[in-house]
Amino acid sequence: MARIDQVLSHPISGAVPATFTIIPSQPGDMRTSITPDAGLCLNCREELFDPINRRYRYGFTNCTNCGPRFSIIEAAPYDRCNTSMRRFPLCDTCEIEYQSTGDRRFHAQPTACAECGPSLWLEVSDNNNVYARDDSAISDAQARLKGGEILAVKGLGGFHLACNALDKNAITRLRKIKQRASKPFAVMCRDLDVAGKYCELSSSEADLLTSSAAPIVLLTLKPEQLLPTAIAPGLNRLGVMLPYTPLHTLLMECFDTPIVMTSGNRHSAPQVTDNTQARKLFSDEVDAFLMHDRDITNRVDDSLVQLIDGTPQVLRLARGYAPMATPLPRGFDANHPQLLAFGGDNKNAFAIAKAGTVVLSQHIGQLGTVESLSDFEKNVQLYLKLFEVLPAKLVSDSHPAYRSSQIAAAMADALDIPMDKVGHHHAHAAACMLEHRLESTHPPVLALIQDGIGAAVDGSLWGCEVLYCDYRQHQRLASVKPAALLGGDKAATEPWRNLLARLHETYGPHDAWPAMYQKRLQDKPLDVLIAAKEAGVNTPLCSSAGRLFDAVAAVVDICSERQSYEGEAAMKLQAAAEIWLANNLTPLPYSMNIVRASDQLLLVDPIPIWDNIAADVIAGAHSGEIAAKFHLGWATVWCRIVERLAANLPERPAIVLSGGAFQNRLLASMLSKDLQLAGFHVLQQSLTPAGDGGLALGQIAISLARSDREPDTQQE
Numbered sequence: 001m002a003r004i005d006q007v008l009s010h011p012i013s014g015a016v017p018a019t020f021t022i023i024p025s026q027p028g029d030m031r032t033s034i035t036p037d038a039g040l041c042l043n044c045r046e047e048l049f050d051p052i053n054r055r056y057r058y059g060f061t062n063c064t065n066c067g068p069r070f071s072i073i074e075a076a077p078y079d080r081c082n083t084s085m086r087r088f089p090l091c092d093t094c095e096i097e098y099q100s101t102g103d104r105r106f107h108a109q110p111t112a113c114a115e116c117g118p119s120l121w122l123e124v125s126d127n128n129n130v131y132a133r134d135d136s137a138i139s140d141a142q143a144r145l146k147g148g149e150i151l152a153v154k155g156l157g158g159f160h161l162a163c164n165a166l167d168k169n170a171i172t173r174l175r176k177i178k179q180r181a182s183k184p185f186a187v188m189c190r191d192l193d194v195a196g197k198y199c200e201l202s203s204s205e206a207d208l209l210t211s212s213a214a215p216i217v218l219l220t221l222k223p224e225q226l227l228p229t230a231i232a233p234g235l236n237r238l239g240v241m242l243p244y245t246p247l248h249t250l251l252m253e254c255f256d257t258p259i260v261m262t263s264g265n266r267h268s269a270p271q272v273t274d275n276t277q278a279r280k281l282f283s284d285e286v287d288a289f290l291m292h293d294r295d296i297t298n299r300v301d302d303s304l305v306q307l308i309d310g311t312p313q314v315l316r317l318a319r320g321y322a323p324m325a326t327p328l329p330r331g332f333d334a335n336h337p338q339l340l341a342f343g344g345d346n347k348n349a350f351a352i353a354k355a356g357t358v359v360l361s362q363h364i365g366q367l368g369t370v371e372s373l374s375d376f377e378k379n380v381q382l383y384l385k386l387f388e389v390l391p392a393k394l395v396s397d398s399h400p401a402y403r404s405s406q407i408a409a410a411m412a413d414a415l416d417i418p419m420d421k422v423g424h425h426h427a428h429a430a431a432c433m434l435e436h437r438l439e440s441t442h443p444p445v446l447a448l449i450q451d452g453i454g455a456a457v458d459g460s461l462w463g464c465e466v467l468y469c470d471y472r473q474h475q476r477l478a479s480v481k482p483a484a485l486l487g488g489d490k491a492a493t494e495p496w497r498n499l500l501a502r503l504h505e506t507y508g509p510h511d512a513w514p515a516m517y518q519k520r521l522q523d524k525p526l527d528v529l530i531a532a533k534e535a536g537v538n539t540p541l542c543s544s545a546g547r548l549f550d551a552v553a554a555v556v557d558i559c560s561e562r563q564s565y566e567g568e569a570a571m572k573l574q575a576a577a578e579i580w581l582a583n584n585l586t587p588l589p590y591s592m593n594i595v596r597a598s599d600q601l602l603l604v605d606p607i608p609i610w611d612n613i614a615a616d617v618i619a620g621a622h623s624g625e626i627a628a629k630f631h632l633g634w635a636t637v638w639c640r641i642v643e644r645l646a647a648n649l650p651e652r653p654a655i656v657l658s659g660g661a662f663q664n665r666l667l668a669s670m671l672s673k674d675l676q677l678a679g680f681h682v683l684q685q686s687l688t689p690a691g692d693g694g695l696a697l698g699q700i701a702i703s704l705a706r707s708d709r710e711p712d713t714q715q716e
């Protein structure tokens, strides 16, 4: 599990020491990083199924190469007494292993065996009495899953809700419990063979699944549709993970079909980690609990990764990857102030910087509910304690209404320290630059940021832009012709509103629209919304890429009425396009205009697509073909814009692609290929999320680069 960051050598005097010793931890400045949790290693797996091994079928087997780390730590340094394993004194045999230099469990802090370690049981929801223990708890849980029951399973970083992935009734029930209408569920498969029965599986995807991080990997479903569509409605991909703890390995042993494993939480609340809380929340909902007594100190959700043209892209950075510590690139001042960056309100993750290292937190999630905010603050305090950080400055997003920005402001006040605000899209760009280790003085890049909505430093709402930027400054050179968000926030959940806005802008009053569009929106309050737009009531202008994708989705009747989760319409539009492109010749892209606004800004004007889409719909074109032509046209027009902008620059810049829309694998792949063909060096995120989960890294880089430039403004 080691990762070499640096090799230093110091000559020593005197005789070469005869042995290697680990001395007890001493108080002092904390510089070590906290290791992420790791999936069951092959050696431990062998022991688990070896009848003469003393850990045969023991559900908490681990060693220095695998097992819980961050999820059980309470304080630094990482010693057993600072973890939730403190409650389990080592038995004599475990103690000998722990002390033996040659043993795989030498100083393995969470080591345990059936004699001294945590144990496992199953309780039924009626009375929460223990119904079975150890191996019989496993076999009982297996029988219940086969029989269609829903179980709450306590894992490594939190509870999952589990059911048989082939059982439609169980899935329907699970959707009710989670209050989740159509957001896809992830599944767990016993091994690669089972996963390969249902999904296409490349060797790099297999490598990711079996890596020690053991994330959920988004795999393309086989066209035969062997699983109920209710698992991932309208999508062509499925999130799949392999068992990553001994407990999961034992549980999955008898299944040659997938088991749904979705995080155990109520709608938009954080995943449950605690036994009592799980009983309270789920006793009326699930049939049984598979539980254990190793406390989860820190919640870590499952990480989510996809492969784009063979390169992994982390969509959710959590178990197995977080906390993610990276050294700052060259040129950043090694004596920089300690920083805490708050990220954003969506898909929140925060970051700290200390002594030349940046640490990105695990995915915290949506900030908004009281529960999620207190979870966020708890995690921030934990990181400050674990990494012994006393922030000298706080950094937040520019958005004044973000809860994360408000919490940062209150904390800066309380600690009496300065605060930096960073434009949302500049932060996206800097996050990508930091991941690629661009030096602090790197010449400016052209950053193509495609996002939902982000606040600029002047308070205006941006969505999709090309920035000419370095770590310190940014200049906006291109964007999308903005459209009104009819009904404000409602435009983000009801795609037809965005179609209406674009049609009105293209054709004017609705009696002038092509008949097909009139029919599509005939039951909508068109006059009321247009009147509101003209009066400027609750209809802010926005250049969002996401809302334009929503408008196109609405034409082909994908989530036209409502999206039940963020990005649903765009994800389904992408799926339709991918399925079409996999089975047909690549069609000609829809063309879009490039216009120059009065302030010299280049704008993509999608106006021509509406006539073309109407003609295709009338000609009976498949929705997948329309989706494909739109994706192709969108990639083409942005490539042309980048070429035009680059032609006017003194040096050919590197191209940064970042923002939530680049989690659209099709778009990311098409654009990076087009730009590379045009001769550009293209930088995309792989290890850190291109969406808002990576924002905090960019905030850190920008704030540090700015304070490097103004060394004299810092006061004691």
Ligand code: ZN
Binding pocket: 040, 041, 042, 043, 044, 045, 062, 063, 064, 065, 066, 067
């Ligand atoms: Zn191991």
Ligand code: ZN
Binding pocket: 090, 091, 092, 093, 094, 095, 112, 113, 114, 115, 116, 117
């Ligand atoms: Zn033991």
Ligand code: FE
Binding pocket: 424, 428, 451, 452, 453, 454, 659, 660, 691, 692
């Ligand atoms: Fe964003």
